[in-house]
Amino acid sequence: MYEACFNNSSTNALVFYVLLLLLFLISPLLFVFELITIVCSSFRPNENMSGKVVLITGASSGLGEMMAYEYAKRGAKLAITSIKEPESRLEQVAHKSRQLGSPDVLFLFADVSKVDECRVFIDDTVRYFGRLDHLVCNAGIGAIFSIDIDVSKFEPVMDINFWGSVYPTHFAIPHLKKTSGKIIVNASTSGVLSIPKAGVYGASKAALISFYESLRYEVSPTVTITIVTLGFVKTDIITSKYFANSVGVHIKRDIKAVYPTMGVNACAKAIVDGVCKGETSITQPRFIKALFFIKFLFPELHRFYFNIYFSSMFARLQRAG
Template structure:
């Protein structure tokens, strides 16, 4: 087996340089056909049922309004149930024929089962599940003395999406529905002092890409990787970490419009603001440069104790 690996190590790199250009043209033609199909066919959301977690503010709130404009019936979920009342009223004014609100903690397995069950019991179907709920707690890893303080980030951002999804899958299969998962650009372009947040979003991307392979024949999955969007979470990060202010904020309204439009087209991915996409090739092709630039931008200069001359040995 090791001999085969050695052969592949030598043969595959040059072979791929031959294969990639050959398949490029037919692939681009295939992509063109898919694009034309998406321009012609867009899912009509009128009276379809959309469940949105983290709907009390930020991107989740704006998603509720955007789906409402398309005539969808809404199930709005948030741990801050009182804040959902105003969102629900506005959604009705914008065109949603029926809106229910549910107070729930997405990181709790039983709560996740409950909000899916309550949604299906009320509307008798589920068409789109939008996993939007998320939190962030900034920390520099070497200052992290109590790891348990940061477990809620993984519990809410990752497990919160997984719990709801697993309970919703049987209902989404029946409706040939769609899962929309709000990950983050930080899932593939991590920023310093956000290790646990970055990790939770990277896990989301990997989990739902895997799920799309397994269930893509019956459930659509759209993975969203927003940049910095003007929400409570981002504004708090700006306040606590002034170095982040060099990153321009996008609009939550425009982000929500892009997400719903892409979901209704059946897109696999959507990134907003779109300029954030240019970071991906830099990360892949020039990882050392990306690390060096971030270290200088965010003031992560070497600690004197890290220098070779200061290393102590017993």
């Protein structure tokens, strides 16, 4: 019966439009449900982070640094990692985290794209603190894709953005199960919205989202997974200087000059607040959720306005300010 229905193009389309109509009819109830969920979450008690252990990758700058400070203010013990580079500020981040209230901070240099180094910093963290409560998979790099560039040059994007989260997660799960801990994954709206010029970057983030959505079923309810999908946040990763040193297309203006961006402090606070309230999905800025809705229900419309909007904006990025 079902096979015959779906094999016929007319009935197949009819089923889709009937379900779409039903969705619109119940959409007021869905909006009310979303509103109730938001209101209820504001009354949900915050997890007490005092004395708990949080490991954050990519914590020497940007969002990782600010999340370290947010956890420090809540009294969490921190293990922070980044790749060892001349400009790394990891020691300064550790020092400031202690000043903000963290009772103990361990900083470790590691390359998250290397599986053995991920095993070592997870083991070192648990050996030092005796436990692990939150794993924040934040390390990542950006690149603007172009078919005119040798595609093999983009391999580090997938290695760091995808495997750089999967490796530490694999080694951390046994420890997180003991503490009923949490995994926080810094994904991106690019992984959902398929932003032009973000082909490989978006693919790495889409892989993250798919992996951790699937992993939920294996570790729930013992371990909670929070997937964070972010728009543009005011960090070094959206500056022309950053892209001048990246493997992809170079730009002449900072992305914040042409695209709406969110402040990194506000973003970090929203993420840590949401995680401590038990949220399993966090999108910032929140308006982007509406774009998710359009993308999945009206893909042609999504492609139409994205092509117009991002083409004109990218042209502005290529012009000197």
